[in-house]
Amino acid sequence: MTAPGSPTPTAAAIAAEVRAGARSARATVDAHLGAIDAAEATIHAFNLVLADSARAAADAIDARVAAGEDPGPLAGVPIALKDNLCTRGVPTTCSSRILEGWRPPYDATVVTRLATAGAVVIGKTNLDEFAMGSSTENSAFGPTRNPRDPERVPGGSSGGSAAAVAAGFAPLALGSDTGGSIRQPAALCGVVGVKPTYGLVSRYGLVAFASSLDQIGPFAGTVGDAALLLEVIAGHDPLDSTSIDQPVPSYTEAVGAGVDGLRVGIVSELMGEGIAPDVRARVEAAAEALAAAGAEVGEASVPAATFGLSAYYLIAPAEASSNLARYDGVRYGLRVDGATTSEMMEASRSAGFGAEVKRRIMLGTYALSAGYYDAFYGKALKVRTLIIADFAAAYERFDVLLSPTTPTTAFRFGEKADDPLAMYLSDVCTIPTNLAGQPAMSVPFGSGADGMPVGVQILAPTLGEVPMLRAAGVLEEAAK
Numbered sequence: 001m002t003a004p005g006s007p008t009p010t011a012a013a014i015a016a017e018v019r020a021g022a023r024s025a026r027a028t029v030d031a032h033l034g035a036i037d038a039a040e041a042t043i044h045a046f047n048l049v050l051a052d053s054a055r056a057a058a059d060a061i062d063a064r065v066a067a068g069e070d071p072g073p074l075a076g077v078p079i080a081l082k083d084n085l086c087t088r089g090v091p092t093t094c095s096s097r098i099l100e101g102w103r104p105p106y107d108a109t110v111v112t113r114l115a116t117a118g119a120v121v122i123g124k125t126n127l128d129e130f131a132m133g134s135s136t137e138n139s140a141f142g143p144t145r146n147p148r149d150p151e152r153v154p155g156g157s158s159g160g161s162a163a164a165v166a167a168g169f170a171p172l173a174l175g176s177d178t179g180g181s182i183r184q185p186a187a188l189c190g191v192v193g194v195k196p197t198y199g200l201v202s203r204y205g206l207v208a209f210a211s212s213l214d215q216i217g218p219f220a221g222t223v224g225d226a227a228l229l230l231e232v233i234a235g236h237d238p239l240d241s242t243s244i245d246q247p248v249p250s251y252t253e254a255v256g257a258g259v260d261g262l263r264v265g266i267v268s269e270l271m272g273e274g275i276a277p278d279v280r281a282r283v284e285a286a287a288e289a290l291a292a293a294g295a296e297v298g299e300a301s302v303p304a305a306t307f308g309l310s311a312y313y314l315i316a317p318a319e320a321s322s323n324l325a326r327y328d329g330v331r332y333g334l335r336v337d338g339a340t341t342s343e344m345m346e347a348s349r350s351a352g353f354g355a356e357v358k359r360r361i362m363l364g365t366y367a368l369s370a371g372y373y374d375a376f377y378g379k380a381l382k383v384r385t386l387i388i389a390d391f392a393a394a395y396e397r398f399d400v401l402l403s404p405t406t407p408t409t410a411f412r413f414g415e416k417a418d419d420p421l422a423m424y425l426s427d428v429c430t431i432p433t434n435l436a437g438q439p440a441m442s443v444p445f446g447s448g449a450d451g452m453p454v455g456v457q458i459l460a461p462t463l464g465e466v467p468m469l470r471a472a473g474v475l476e477e478a479a480k
């Protein structure tokens with residue numbers, strides 16, 4: 001079993017063989033470190049490769065297997081972590097200068113769960129600074145390149161995680177998705193990316209961008225591997241007050257369950273103007289594949305989805321302006337001295353934040369300011385309520401919805417970097433899901449006119465991961 005487009009075996013195959021004593025975790029980690037050595041200079045997926053600790057963790061897994069123990073469902077599987085997930089004692093930068101030198105005193109809950117499941121963290125991946133962006137060009141440490149074509153962006157903000165999986169540096173990665181940051185880079189790099197239901201995966205230890213939208217989720221080379229990883233990280237966590245307290249169903253079983261009788265709606269508002277014809281054609285082909293496998297396919301309407309982008313670019317910056325107030329030169333990372341405390345803070349924030357982060361803080365502060373609050377932030381919240389209502393109406397008729405993940409395939413470096421609006425439009429298809437708090441995922445489904453991968457987005461209602469993964473499993477088979 002080999003993940004498409006990647007030289008590595010699937011996570012499921014690695015874990016099964018390691019648990020059975022048929023494969024060495026250490027040799028598996030060494031092989032992936034070798035792949036990183038060979039291509040990382042070009043790709044720059046990582047802010048930090050954790051070669052020594054990964055080798056030590058792999059040796060510990062092998063020792064446990066030799067002692068007759070079962071290290072867990074991800075035994076010996078290398079995984080890359082987006083560098084906004086806290087790792088105890090290990091630099092966590094959010095690809096920002098402001099966190100220079102900071103080492104978190106604790107692990108994110110997902111990191112703890114990965115260790116308990118036997119996974120081996122192989123490195124921390126590059127991102128747009130504080131997860132603000134769609135191309136990874138906003139990283140303070142330089143961009144990541146798309147392994148399918150190094151002249152093009154990998155998408156963002158979790159571009160490093162998507163590229164790590166696409167390049168075969170690790171079979172699995174974690175990212176965060178506030179407006180599309182898992183699904184969009186997954187689509188552009190040709191891998192699977194899942195944004196779970198808000199509250200399904202604990203965010204304890206995820207550096208906050210926009211707290212009412214942020215969600216951690218998997219990247220993988222196959223749908224089955226994404227389901228396996230989701231099973232490990234999902235579930236209640238008392239350390240996150242937004243965490244859902246419900247049992248987690250089997251996601252891996254859903255992948256092979258087929259779509260017989262599943263009602264699938266194509267979102268007409270996300271198929272029109274602005275969507276490249278070659279991308280639209282792949283979504284239509286995906287709908288046909290689902291129909292051929294027994295699904296009932298129809299046309300769905302989510303009218304307020306067209307206002308998603310406008311609402312998001314008020315709500316997300318508003319929350320970011322508040323969340324990022326904590327970087328004051330006192331508590332974390334960078335400090336630039338000044339004559340007074342406020343001059344020190346101003347100098348630290350001026351030097352520590354990049355242009356896009358500053359833009360978001362100013363947009364958000366403006367939207368929340370007295371006199372503008374009702375007109376901007378308040379209005380955006382009303383739009384959010386409309387979007388939730390429109391999705392609810394669509395899910396009365398359909399079990400899952402279908403759309404493009406992105407309007408185009410991967411663009412070239414610099415193409416949108418100077419035009420924030422063009423960049424923001426990359427997320428037009430993914431943002432409505434975040435506003436509704438619902439799950440959605442991107443599955444690779446062929447390529448566009450330029451030969452670059454196209455991702456099809458499957459959207460589902462709250463806690464609809466099972467039907468979503470059923471559809472994804474069928475699309476993956478059909479894409480072969």
Ligand code: GLN
Pocket residue numbers: 131132133134156157176177178179180181182209316427
């Ligand atoms: N690209 C979007 C933004 O810049 C979404 C980012 C994300 O999901 N973290 O805000």
